[in-house]
Amino acid sequence: MRKYLIMTVASLLVWQLIYQSHMVNPMFLPEPRETFKEAVRLLQTGTILWDVVYSLQRVFIGIGISLLFGIPAGLLLGSHETLFSYGECLLDFLRSIPPIITFPLSLLIFGVGDGSRIAVIVFGASTVMMLNTALGVRNSSAKRVNAAKVMGASYWQIFWRIIFFEAMPQIFIGIRICLSMGLIIGIVTEMMVGAPHGLGSRAMYAQISYNTPELYVTILLVGFIGFVINKGLVSLENEIVHWRQQG
Amino acid sequence: MNGIQVMDITRRVSGPSQADLTVFEHFSLQLFPEITGILGPNGCGKTTLLNMIAGITRPDSGQIVIESGNRNIGYVFQDYRNSLFPWLSIRDNILFPLKIQGCKKAEELERLASLRRITGELPFDLDRYPYQLSGGQQQYVAILRSLIADPAVLLLDEPFSALDYQNAVWLKTRVAGILNAINIPVVLIVHDIDHLISLADRILVLSQKPTHILKEFTVKASRPRDKMPDDGQCQRLRNELFQLIGSNWYGENLAG
Numbered sequence: 361m362r363k364y365l366i367m368t369v370a371s372l373l374v375w376q377l378i379y380q381s382h383m384v385n386p387m388f389l390p391e392p393r394e395t396f397k398e399a400v401r402l403l404q405t406g407t408i409l410w411d412v413v414y415s416l417q418r419v420f421i422g423i424g425i426s427l428l429f430g431i432p433a434g435l436l437l438g439s440h441e442t443l444f445s446y447g448e449c450l451l452d453f454l455r456s457i458p459p460i461i462t463f464p465l466s467l468l469i470f471g472v473g474d475g476s477r478i479a480v481i482v483f484g485a486s487t488v489m490m491l492n493t494a495l496g497v498r499n500s501s502a503k504r505v506n507a508a509k510v511m512g513a514s515y516w517q518i519f520w521r522i523i524f525f526e527a528m529p530q531i532f533i534g535i536r537i538c539l540s541m542g543l544i545i546g547i548v549t550e551m552m553v554g555a556p557h558g559l560g561s562r563a564m565y566a567q568i569s570y571n572t573p574e575l576y577v578t579i580l581l582v583g584f585i586g587f588v589i590n591k592g593l594v595s596l597e598n599e600i601v602h603w604r605q606q607g
Numbered sequence: 608m609n610g611i612q613v614m615d616i617t618r619r620v621s622g623p624s625q626a627d628l629t630v631f632e633h634f635s636l637q638l639f640p641e642i643t644g645i646l647g648p649n650g651c652g653k654t655t656l657l658n659m660i661a662g663i664t665r666p667d668s669g670q671i672v673i674e675s676g677n678r679n680i681g682y683v684f685q686d687y688r689n690s691l692f693p694w695l696s697i698r699d700n701i702l703f704p705l706k707i708q709g710c711k712k713a714e715e716l717e718r719l720a721s722l723r724r725i726t727g728e729l730p731f732d733l734d735r736y737p738y739q740l741s742g743g744q745q746q747y748v749a750i751l752r753s754l755i756a757d758p759a760v761l762l763l764d765e766p767f768s769a770l771d772y773q774n775a776v777w778l779k780t781r782v783a784g785i786l787n788a789i790n791i792p793v794v795l796i797v798h799d800i801d802h803l804i805s806l807a808d809r810i811l812v813l814s815q816k817p818t819h820i821l822k823e824f825t826v827k828a829s830r831p832r833d834k835m836p837d838d839g840q841c842q843r844l845r846n847e848l849f850q851l852i853g854s855n856w857y858g859e860n861l862a863g
Contacts, residue, residue, distance in 0.1 A: 511679075
């Protein structure tokens, strides 16, 4: 905690020094104090909090669908050699497509509402989730599976009591990647077209109205949200997949 | 008789040049309720033999018959790290064979209590996780897990070789106590001749591939033997084993 505090204070000092040196036009880099005042104003009016809610709602719905679809599909894919050999090339191809480029197609299919944004998140995140889960299954220890077989475990007992747990560390890696990706896709699609609410559209409106303190507040808030989500997931992962860091 | 009959088995595996290598050809072996130590050169198929007894792999021909009606097999792998389940507590690891058989809680507790009667007080907290124990203790947990379901045979595949000296000595003492208290066929693969003499009742020395039994030795010293018995008979056996291994595996005399 201390190091975070030190780094925050140091970053603010550097920011203040750059501002005072007039190296950067104040139009592009407002004073930290001015940005802080803007943050307080936005929080007091509450509008930015609603944008946070709208943005996170899209991200969590999109990621939720991706997990519901990606984890079972990855478990299936990882446990069948032939299926994996065919599925892997398709997944490798699909994840090579930047998800954001499918947004125009998504707009055509789902319209300008939230559905199109969520669909892009699902497209990007579910392929990552599927591949990570499948890799987790495939990296299962053959020794543990053999040990369970010798004990008389059935196929499903081995699957749910061994392979699923073996895949869990990799599933968590997939979830972390998906959440970062989902946040990026969610914000970017809000910036593009037709989103009345959300942090992406707020950033665009702030840019159009040359309100750089608000733009900075929005950027820093998105960074903070991403940071908190990631740290929260790491803590959850350490709690649930406690054996991951075994010596 | 609650023994194991390995009858006329043949087993081939794919070699490095894709040509089949014959590991066993018409290999037979009878295992009795005693500790059978197996000594063989690297790659002669010791682990393959245990895998076939355990049913993990099948022989190409021949059969393995477990004479008792009990189908439970206790198998302890060399690599304890990858054979224990790190997401389960020590207690759940030990009870795992019973859980997959759908045993009731009361039966699980009863089996654990009877296991404790053999082992004495366990030197660790059962609510901890495998990675919180030393290597020797983890392998000990693997041995306890292999015994909890009252197996018809206990297979120990180099249980000490992944451990440092201190842990290996600690575990060997524990294993000696357990083996003394159970009366089932035990197959023990170890590379250390002293460990073998101090633990086994019968020692089989295997040849290079295709594998056959070069010679069979009986260790007559009384048990329990928590270290190699310090008598002339065991020393003679030790020399004889070194001579046999040297001349057959390496083509030289290794006896000191």
